[in-house]
Amino acid sequence: MNDPNWWQQAIFYQIYPRSFQDSNGDGVGDLDGIRRRLDYLCWLGIDAIWISPIFPSPMADFGYDISDYCNIHPLFGDLSAFDALLAEAHQRGLKLILDFVPNHTSSEHPWFRESRSSRDSPKRDWYIWRDSAPGAGPPNNWVSNFGGSAWEWDEEAGQYYYHAFLKEQPDLNWRNPKVRAAMYDVLRFWLKRGVDGFRVDVIWHLMKDEQFRDNPANPGYQPGDPAIRRLLQLYSTDQPEVHQLIAEMRAVVDEFPSRVLIGEIYLPIERLVTYYGDDLRGTHLPFNFQLIEAAWQARNLARIISEYEAALPRGGWPNWVLGNHDKPRIASRVGREQARVAAMLLLTLRGTPTMYYGDEIGLEDVPIAPDEAQDPWEKNEPGLGVGRDPQRTPMQWDASPGAGFSTAKPWLPLSSDFGLRNVAVLAEDPQSILSLYRRLIALRARPLFRLGSYSPMDAEGDLLIYGREHEGERAIIALNLGSNPIHVHLPMEAPNHIALSTHLDRDEKVSGTFLLRANEGVVLL
Numbered sequence: 001m002n003d004p005n006w007w008q009q010a011i012f013y014q015i016y017p018r019s020f021q022d023s024n025g026d027g028v029g030d031l032d033g034i035r036r037r038l039d040y041l042c043w044l045g046i047d048a049i050w051i052s053p054i055f056p057s058p059m060a061d062f063g064y065d066i067s068d069y070c071n072i073h074p075l076f077g078d079l080s081a082f083d084a085l086l087a088e089a090h091q092r093g094l095k096l097i098l099d100f101v102p103n104h105t106s107s108e109h110p111w112f113r114e115s116r117s118s119r120d121s122p123k124r125d126w127y128i129w130r131d132s133a134p135g136a137g138p139p140n141n142w143v144s145n146f147g148g149s150a151w152e153w154d155e156e157a158g159q160y161y162y163h164a165f166l167k168e169q170p171d172l173n174w175r176n177p178k179v180r181a182a183m184y185d186v187l188r189f190w191l192k193r194g195v196d197g198f199r200v201d202v203i204w205h206l207m208k209d210e211q212f213r214d215n216p217a218n219p220g221y222q223p224g225d226p227a228i229r230r231l232l233q234l235y236s237t238d239q240p241e242v243h244q245l246i247a248e249m250r251a252v253v254d255e256f257p258s259r260v261l262i263g264e265i266y267l268p269i270e271r272l273v274t275y276y277g278d279d280l281r282g283t284h285l286p287f288n289f290q291l292i293e294a295a296w297q298a299r300n301l302a303r304i305i306s307e308y309e310a311a312l313p314r315g316g317w318p319n320w321v322l323g324n325h326d327k328p329r330i331a332s333r334v335g336r337e338q339a340r341v342a343a344m345l346l347l348t349l350r351g352t353p354t355m356y357y358g359d360e361i362g363l364e365d366v367p368i369a370p371d372e373a374q375d376p377w378e379k380n381e382p383g384l385g386v387g388r389d390p391q392r393t394p395m396q397w398d399a400s401p402g403a404g405f406s407t408a409k410p411w412l413p414l415s416s417d418f419g420l421r422n423v424a425v426l427a428e429d430p431q432s433i434l435s436l437y438r439r440l441i442a443l444r445a446r447p448l449f450r451l452g453s454y455s456p457m458d459a460e461g462d463l464l465i466y467g468r469e470h471e472g473e474r475a476i477i478a479l480n481l482g483s484n485p486i487h488v489h490l491p492m493e494a495p496n497h498i499a500l501s502t503h504l505d506r507d508e509k510v511s512g513t514f515l516l517r518a519n520e521g522v523v524l525l
């Protein structure tokens with residue numbers, strides 16, 4: 001991992017810090033907790049950790065509302081706890097990246113307090129202030145991602161401010177060079193401390209239309225969809241000017257050797273790939289969320305992979321994600337059996353995989369009673385199924401009362417099957433999903449999987465087959481996405497040794513035709 005392009009070969013693992021490991025008995029995870037679990041992460045075999053926000057925050061959006069970019073929230077520890085975590089991660093050869101949230105601050109951030117204090121405040125244009133529309137009402141029709149108008153009236157100075165998310169998350173004005181300079185210094189602060197890079201929150205949101213034109217209606221909107229779907233985000237996101245800004249951000253990161261910039265971007269593939277930037281001077285990895293959103297169907301997956309491979313700019317490195325703290329868990333989305341197939345897909349595709357904590361134990365969405373909801377989006381738009389608490393529940397380490405996560409009542413409930421679905425139990429079971437993840441991660445250590453080319457082979461019914469090749473070495477991956485057995489015909493001279501089955505009960509040579517059982521995936525070498 002000393003290679004400057006280490007991020008191409010790495011497996012990333014996302015930690016939602018509130019839910020990984022509590023070390024001080026308050027029911028919320030923290031940095032010392034993560035540090036205690038570094039040996040687990042090494043045992044699992046991942047290479048790099050991304051930690052969701054750990055900075056001071058009123059927690060209106062659980063840390064994505066930051067009131068101080070250069071410190072640690074006391075819930076999670078302090079700067080010395082962070083330094084200790086970073087040092088121990090590095091000692092073990094693990095990289096560590098942070099979550100950078102540049103689009104908006106907390107409304108409690110001193111910058112916003114100052115900005116809102118008066119129209120003449122020197123920080124007024126650090127945020128996006130506008131007069132009401134002629135007549136009255138908000139300056140335009142933009143909708144908040146969490147429901148309602150994206151404009152909040154501020155009585156004090158008689159203007160509206162813009163917030164793409166909660167009203168407690170005012171958007172910064174990235175057209176202001178002072179904002180840019182201040183935020184680049186935030187990056188330097190952490191880079192100097194030794195972090196290996198950043199995942200950048202909603203990077204495609206940073207620039208808005210200079211004229212603040214109304215967004216057009218979304219013809220695909222259906223009743224029951226969240227409010228944000230009413231409009232196409234034509235003028236509020238993905239503006240051409242954003243790329244110049246990302247190039248600046250990248251240049252800051254490049255002041256330090258071997259760091260990585262990953263962008264959170266929900267856009268169609270042809271728009272997504274523009275975030276590699278001209279001459280690849282943008283993000284190293286624009287997160288590719290196609291698998292998070294895909295219908296779980298062989299031909300569809302084959303199409304997604306091929307279109308993505310074809311759309312990549314020359315030299316652009318691919319990446320894949322199955323889940324994150326905003327989306328239903330993979331095991332709930334595709335089911336327990338297919339979760340194993342999904343793991344094989346994620347870890348055998350060409351490009352950097354990012355895992356979401358808990359997916360390796362097959363953790364499912366945990367139902368949250370309406371009156372127990374914590375996620376502000378769920379509270380703003382109840383009953384639509386937008387709540388993100390179910391996928392943020394504590395990691396399950398063992399069968400003890402707090403699942404080894406905490407000695408106190410966890411901030412979100414454990415899944416009811418934690419007595420069986422936990423690391424201690426599954427690590428002992430050679431056929432568990434956890435054992436499968438370890439085997440896949442170990443297999444991925446081969447240059448064949450880390451670096452090899454991808455070639456589509458077949459996608460019919462429930463069968464998805466593709467090949468990987470590197471310096472004369474070949475693998476075939478055959479996945480059964482359904483619950484009926486499938487006869488697979490291998491091409492002449494194809495690799496014919498089943499080196500790994502998702503059922504973890506096969507190590508055999510096959511010839512010509514072999515049977516793929518229900519919900520089984522295999523790697524042939």
Ligand code: TEU
Pocket residue numbers: 061064101145165201202264266325326
């Ligand atoms: O998420 C941004 C974001 O746009 C998604 O939640 C989005 O609404 C949806 O998934 C797109 O289909 C980031 C963080 O990951 C999220 O946790 C924060 O709430 C949000 O930004 C605001 O910072």
